[in-house]
Amino acid sequence: MKHKYILILLSLLFSFQLYAQQQKSNYETIKKDLTFLASDSLKGRYPGTVEDSVAAAYISNELINAGFLPLVGNSPMLPFEFTLHRAVIRGATLSANERVFIEEKDFKVHPLSGTGDYTAFAVKVEKEDRYKKQLNLKDKIGVVEIGDDSLMFVITPLKEMGLIAILYYNGDSLSAPLNARVNDAGIPVVQITSATAKSILNMSDRKIYLKTAVDIVKGKSYNIVAVNNRSDRKPFVLIGAHYDHLGFGESGSMVKNRFEIHNGADDNASGVAAMLESARLLAKSEKRVVVSAFGAEERGLIGSRILADTLETLGLLPNLMLNMDMVGRLNDSKLQVGGVGTFKGADSIVKKVNNLHNFTITTTLDGYGASDHASFYRKGVPVIYLTTGVHREYHTPDDDIGLINFNGIAKVTDFVTGIITDMLDSEFIPEYIKVDAPSSPGRQSFKVTLGLIPDFTYEKGDGFRIGAVTEGRAASKGGLKEGDIITLMRGKKINNIYDYMGALGELKPGESVQIELIRGGEKIILTLNL
Numbered sequence: 001m002k003h004k005y006i007l008i009l010l011s012l013l014f015s016f017q018l019y020a021q022q023q024k025s026n027y028e029t030i031k032k033d034l035t036f037l038a039s040d041s042l043k044g045r046y047p048g049t050v051e052d053s054v055a056a057a058y059i060s061n062e063l064i065n066a067g068f069l070p071l072v073g074n075s076p077m078l079p080f081e082f083t084l085h086r087a088v089i090r091g092a093t094l095s096a097n098e099r100v101f102i103e104e105k106d107f108k109v110h111p112l113s114g115t116g117d118y119t120a121f122a123v124k125v126e127k128e129d130r131y132k133k134q135l136n137l138k139d140k141i142g143v144v145e146i147g148d149d150s151l152m153f154v155i156t157p158l159k160e161m162g163l164i165a166i167l168y169y170n171g172d173s174l175s176a177p178l179n180a181r182v183n184d185a186g187i188p189v190v191q192i193t194s195a196t197a198k199s200i201l202n203m204s205d206r207k208i209y210l211k212t213a214v215d216i217v218k219g220k221s222y223n224i225v226a227v228n229n230r231s232d233r234k235p236f237v238l239i240g241a242h243y244d245h246l247g248f249g250e251s252g253s254m255v256k257n258r259f260e261i262h263n264g265a266d267d268n269a270s271g272v273a274a275m276l277e278s279a280r281l282l283a284k285s286e287k288r289v290v291v292s293a294f295g296a297e298e299r300g301l302i303g304s305r306i307l308a309d310t311l312e313t314l315g316l317l318p319n320l321m322l323n324m325d326m327v328g329r330l331n332d333s334k335l336q337v338g339g340v341g342t343f344k345g346a347d348s349i350v351k352k353v354n355n356l357h358n359f360t361i362t363t364t365l366d367g368y369g370a371s372d373h374a375s376f377y378r379k380g381v382p383v384i385y386l387t388t389g390v391h392r393e394y395h396t397p398d399d400d401i402g403l404i405n406f407n408g409i410a411k412v413t414d415f416v417t418g419i420i421t422d423m424l425d426s427e428f429i430p431e432y433i434k435v436d437a438p439s440s441p442g443r444q445s446f447k448v449t450l451g452l453i454p455d456f457t458y459e460k461g462d463g464f465r466i467g468a469v470t471e472g473r474a475a476s477k478g479g480l481k482e483g484d485i486i487t488l489m490r491g492k493k494i495n496n497i498y499d500y501m502g503a504l505g506e507l508k509p510g511e512s513v514q515i516e517l518i519r520g521g522e523k524i525i526l527t528l529n530l
Contacts, residue, residue: 024410024414025277025278025281025409025410025411025413025414025417026277026280026410027406027407027410029276029277029280030273030274030276030277030406030409030410030413031273031406033062033269033272033273033276033277034265034269034270034272034273034328034401034404034406034409035401036058037055037058037243037269037272037273038263038264038265038269038400038401038404039263039401040261040263042054042055042263043247043248043261044245044246044247044248044249044261044262044263044264045243045244045245045247045264046244046245046246046247046248046250047082047084047219047221047244047295047296047298047299047302048082048084048219048220048221048296049219049247052221052222052244052295053220053221053222055243055244056077056221056222056224056243056293056295057077059224059243059272059276059293060075060076060077060224060226062276063076063224063226063276063279063291064076064226066276066279066280066283067228067283067284068226068227068228068279068283068291069226069227069228069229069230070225070226070227071225071226071227071290071316072225072310072314072316076224076225076226077222077223077224078222078223078224078225078307078310079220079221079222080220080221080222080223080295080296080302080303080306081218081219081220082218082219082220082221082296082299082302083181083216083217083218083219084181084217084218084219085111085179085180085181085182085217086111086112086179086180086181086182086184086214086215086216086217087111087178087179087214087215087216087217088108088109088110088111088113088178088179088212088213088214088215089213089214089215090103091103091213092107092109092190092210092211092212092213093209093210093211094106094107094167094190094192094196094208094209094210094211095208095209096122096199096200096203096206096207096208096209097203097205097207099199101192101196104174105174106192106193106195106196107167107174107190107191107192107193107196108174108176108190108191108192109176109188109189109190109191109212109213109214110151110176110177110180110185110189110190110191111176111177111178111179111180111182111214112152112155112180112182112183112184112185112189112498113185113187113188113189113190113212113214114184114185114186114187114188114189114212114214115188115212115213115214116164116165116187116188116210116211116212117210117211117212118141118164118165118188118208118209118210118211119207119208119209119210120139120140120141120164120165120207120208120210121140121141121206121207121208122140122141122142122143122167122200122201122206122207122208123137123140123141123142123143123206124143124201125137125142125143125144125158125163126144126145127144127145127146127150127154129158129161135161136161136162137158137161137162137163138161138162139162139164140162140163140164141163141164141165141166141167141208141210142158142163142165142166142167143167143168143169143192143197143200143201144158144166144167144168144169145168145169145170145194145197146168146169146170147170148170148175148176151168151189152185152498152501153501153502153505154166154502155185155186155187155189155498155502156492156498156499156501156502156503157502159185159186159187160492160493160502163187164187164188165187165188165189165190165210166187166188166189166190167190167191167192167196167197167200167208167210168189168190168191168192169191169192169193169194169196169197170194171193171194172193172194172195173193174191174193175191176191179217180251181251181299183496183497183498184214184461184496185496185498186461186495186496186498186499188210188212190210190212221244221295221296221302221303222295222303223292223293223294223295223303223304223306223307224243224292224293225290225291225292225307226279226290226291226292227288227289227290227291228279228282228283228284228285228288228289229285229286229288230288236287236288236289236318236319236320236423236424236429237289237290237318237319237320237321237322237420237423237424238290238291238292238318238320238321238322238376239275239278239279239289239290239291239292239322239324239416239420240275240291240292240293240294240304240321240322240323240324240372240373241268241271241272241274241275241293241294241323241324241325241372242268242271242272242293242294242295242297242298242303242304242325242371242372243268243269243272243293243294243295244294244295244296244297244298244299244303245262245263245264245267245268245269245298246262246264246298246395247261247262248260248261248262249262249395249396249397252298252395253395253396254394254395254396255396255397258396258397260397261397262395262396262397262399263397263399263400263401264399265328265399265400265401265403265404266326266327266328266329266388266391266393266394266399266403266404267325267326267394267395267399268297268324268325268326269328270324270326270327270328270329270404270409271323271324271325271326271327271328272293273328273409274324274327274409274412274413274416275291275293275324276291277409277410277413278291278413278416278417278420279291281413281417282417282420282421285421285424287424289420289424290318292307294307294372297371297372300454301370301371301372301374301375303372304372304375304376305375305455305467307375308375308376308378308379308381312379317376317379317380317381318376318381319381319382319429319430320343320381320382320383320384320423320430321373321376321377321381321382321383321384322373322383322384322385322386322416322419322420323371323372323373323383323384323385323386324385324386324387324412324416325371325372325385325386325387326387326388326389326390326394327386327387327388327408327409327412328388328403328404328405328406328408328409329388329389329391329403329404329405329408330388330405330407330408330409330411330412331388331389331405331408332360333358333359333360333411334359334360334362334388334389335359335360335361335362335386335387335388335412335415336361336362336363336364336386336387336388336389337350337361337362337363337364337384337385337386338363338364338366338367338369338373338383338384338385338386338387339364339365339366339367339373339377339382339383339384339385340363340364340365340384341364341365341366341367341433341435342365342366342367342377342382342383342384342430342432342433342435343382343430343431343432343433344430344431344433345428345430345431346382346384346430347363349419349422349423349428350363350384350419352422353415353418353419353422354415356418357411357414357415357418359411359415365435366435366436367382367383367385367435368468368470369385371385373385374453374468378453378467378468378469378482380432381432382430382431382432382433384419386412386415386416388405388408388412434471435471436470436471436472436473448474448504448507448508448509448530449473449474449504450473450474450475450480450504450528450530451469451470451471451472451473451474451475451476452466452467452468452469452470452475452480453466453467453468453469453470454466454467454497454500455467455483461495461496462485462487462495463485463486463487463494463495463496463517463518464485464486464494464495464496464497464499464500465483465484465485465486466480466481466482466483466484466485466486467482468482469481469482474528474529474530475528477528477529478515478526478527478528478529479526480515480517480526480528481519483519484517484518484519484524485517485518485519486500486515486516486517487516487517487518487523488514488515488516488517489503489504489513489514489515489516490503490506490507490513490514490515491514507530508530509530510530511530512527512528512529512530513527513528513530514526514527514528515527515528
């Protein structure tokens with residue numbers, strides 16, 4: 001009789017294990033989540049908007065309903081503040097001699113402009129003059145003919161030559177936005193029409209009065225962070241996906257002059273839907289699993305950077321970060337898996353789990369890139385990054401629900417859950433490996449690059465703070481570290497990202513450059529070999 005009960009118990013246990021192994025993603029819940037997040041009512045989930053908060057609250061509630069608990073504090077929603085944009089304050093003044101120019105007809109203050117109140121003489125400056133170090137432009141206001149796209153490259157060199165303000169023009173239309181996601185240039189920067197420029201330059205006495213003011217507008221977004229149980233001290237794995245997008249395409253859109261809702265169905269409502277479904281499947285696991293939805297990713301990985309910093313401070317960095325960004329357009333079972341070189345055994349685990357799913361997988365080794373896993377990899381956390389790839393609808397209003405492969409998302413979710421389950425069951429602990437980042441084709445306009453990623457959240461105006469350092473590149477080899485604040489580069493004062501880019505554009509391969517920086521309150525001088 002005793003043996004009979006044992007057999008029944010073993011049978012029930014086997015049946016339970018078989019049931020657990022056969023759990024699959026629910027097509028309907030994935031579709032429900034994605035459809036809500038990518039609906040017109042959320043207006044593109046732009047960071048800092050009401051709709052951004054609504055999306056965050058929805059994700060938080062879904063995790064609570066699945067049985068998850070806040071990892072930190074009393075709520076899964078962890079707020080953070082960031083600079084939403086710089087906004088021009090109306091009422092600027094531009095006058096010369098007896099003439100008063102009209103704002104938004106004759107001139108327009110650019111949001112990157114500094115706040116200023118100056119009376120000075122105007123001088124014609126050619127954009128090539130930034131290379132003529134012998135020119136003395138001290139305490140002058142420069143009038144420069146230059147396009148909007150090239151503006152940021154001349155501000156710092158001309159400022160270093162003594163200009164206290166820049167009036168730039170490129171036709172008779174005023175294209176400068178009233179607000180934008182930009183850093184402070186440190187001096188007034190004003191767009192003028194060609195007619196205004198001609199009028200000023202034809203004056204015998206070019207004494208200019210200029211007054212500008214720009215306001216820093218702050219926004220609030222959220223990271224949503226939850227855990228399935230609190231039995232363990234440290235999370236074993238973190239599954240993440242960013243939930244924000246481009247709103248109406250004010251910045252970051254791949255199309256111009258289409259002020260329409262960018263729903264971001266694939267980017268990245270798909271990743272969030274997969275993350276939520278994976279969380280539901282893992283909710284009852286006895287091993288600790290942390291899930292997170294990041295805010296303000298499209299603004300420079302702001303949310304994930306803040307969360308990684310917070311978890312590091314609390315001693316809660318995960319042993320693995322698994323990121324899903326754009327997993328909604330599966331085609332021919334092709335799946336891209338990044339980060340397989342960031343820890344020992346990654347490639348073997350991916351291949352083992354894929355034996356049950358039969359994806360055609362393309363892998364990359366490094367843990368860098370323009371998505372949230374990079375924020376954790378810079379902290380020494382192994383990562384895996386999954387995507388079904390970029391497409392022609394990327395960052396356009398056409399990235400919509402009708403193009404989503406929901407069955408494909410379900411398959412990716414099962415694959416992701418399989419990787420996590422395999423690691424949890426085997427109690428496998430990833431061992432971090434440093435991998436050099438590939439060179440970026442988007443930076444070929446510079447003769448050299450140092451291998452630095454800016455900290456876009458730093459806006460104090462006393463230097464350029466490093467957000468991350470790429471292993472194997474000049475900055476890393478020269479001893480630069482994350483968090484360093486560069487204040488002087490090749491003898492040039494560095495106050496912000498524009499100063500840094502201006503100095504970077506003058507560097508040449510093979511030369512050595514001396515850099516002064518602040519690290520932990522201490523001034524340090526390093527030499528980089530390019």
